[in-house]
Amino acid sequence: AALLLTALTGSAGHRPPPATTLGSVIPVPAQVVPSRAAPFEITASTVIVAAGAARPVADRLAATLRPATGFPLPVRPIGTAAIELRLNATADPWFGDEGYQLEIDTTGVALRANRPAGLFAGLQTVRQLLPPAVEALSVRQEHWTIPAGVIRDRPRYAYRGAMLDLARHFHPPADVKRFIDEISRFKINYLHLHLADDQGWRIAIDGWPRLTTVGGGPGTGVRGIGGGFLTQEQYRDLVRYAADRYVTIVPEIDMPGHVNAAQVAYPELTCDGVAPRPRIDIRVGYSSLCTGKEITYRFAEDVIRQLAALTPGPYLHLGGDEAMSTPHADYVAFEQRVLPLVAKYGKTAYGWHEIAAAPAAADAVIQYWAVTRDRPAVVAAAGAGAKVVLSPADRAYLDMQYDLLTPGGLHWAGTIEVRTAYDWDPGGWARGVPASAVLGVEAPLWSETLRDYGDVEFQAFPRLAAIAELGWSPWETHDWISFRDRLGAYGERWTRRGVHFYRSPQVRWS
Ligand code: TNX
DSSP states (O other): OHHHHHHHHOOGGGOOOOOOOTTOOSSOOSEEEEOSSOOEEEOTTOOEEOOGGGHHHHHHHHHHHHHHHOOOOOEESSSOOSEEEEEOSSOOGGGTTTOEEEEEETTEEEEEESSHHHHHHHHHHHHHHSOGGGGOSSOOOOOEEEOOEEEEEOOSOSEEEEEEETTTSOOOHHHHHHHHHHHHTTTOOEEEEEOEETTEEOBOOTTOTHHHHHHTSOTTOSTTTTOOOBOHHHHHHHHHHHHHTTOEEEEEOOOSSSOHHHHHHOGGGSSSOOOOOOOOSOOOSOOOOOTTOHHHHHHHHHHHHHHHHHOOSSEEEOOOOOOTTSOHHHHHHHHHHHHHHHHHTTOEEEEEGGGGGSGGGGGSEEEEOOSSSOOHHHHHHHHTTOEEEEOOHHHHOTTBOSSTTSSSOBOTTOOOOHHHHHSOOGGGOSTTOOGGGEEEEEEEEOOTTOOSHHHHHHHHTTHHHHHHHHHHSOGGGOOHHHHHHHHHHHHHHHHHHTOOOOOOTTSOOO
């Protein structure tokens, strides 16, 4: 009987890995039409052709493929090529700035887009159409085939984000860069950096040096783990690194709550002028800027002006969450003064959904983190013009535990297994907020429990892939079984890159 059972079910250890097909990609493309033609195979004589602004993306494609293939893969401006990247002469508006078309037949690959961002998105698709061994850092013997067919693809939402909290545990620039590498593979195009909170202040601000000398402390870390901060030059370098991967940095300084670290450094930012004690616990809601003092607004404006100057992206996030120690009228008055400062320095204000209480939020982006789907203030703000990014804590929070037994993470918003992270529609989530007001979706990773980069990876992957698909793929393609199977096949790619992902029991991993 045991033999028969093995014959029927196969044995998990010996099942051949699923073949890579045109349908293997995460996030699933908008349109996929496989053809019966034989696949295209990259060989030692394959040439890549790209000119002008397509060139940097072609160079990146070549650099991506060289280590595992061992092929030279020269990039040339003209000539007959097996792989051609081209920016459209006849712009098709359907593709927008980030869409692309990929035509693969036996003789070659043609990748077209209106803008370099679209070519970059197409590059990520090509990478996933190759065998998983393409992720190896040394030469592998493989048939480097790409299945034949046509993919036409573009994002559902303009904003597809991830957030990393550098305040509760600092994560050094090298780790942030690894994270950017990983998220850009899933066509995530915004990285929100939570740069200050009660336990730490992580970005140098000229004129306020004690913010980082005092506020660069251990966060919620014990025995010194978790300290550090970014110099402005390190921040600029991260912005550039991200931009090279078509990821835009969104900086956040949280106010008027979540400011204990700033007040430890500058006691004049409290109402009584007395420095509070440094905090390493994970409680929230106890600190507030003194909304009646002018120095509060000088401080806020200094921070906003400098961050705006350092940040080429359109958004500047001012937090605004959980200000339980700020009286409501003072909170609204504070937001009415500081939200417009962001526009004064050329950026769009962004804040957690509590800012919807202030009329000035009509010009802002509102990040919806509630676990309830009814927020009248958000509905009103959206009606007045605000855009909404969906990050419901019970679906999109990467710091929630997968289940109560997985190490790391919190569970105040519940536990979030992969299917829970995947099976919801950002379009209709916040009741009364019209689909047209939804700018996109973001998966925040708070770092109270994250001691090192391995912990970051474990919380983020695979759930970030689910959120990326919600942000990119059309709702009509939404299908848990399909996603689950594509994710299972993707596991080998993470394994080869050494990514410490959570092997969810909901998924059959390759
Ligand atoms: C709530 S949700 C917070 C953060 C915590 C997080 C932990 C929100 C905007 N604020 O201060 O880090 O919960 O899950």
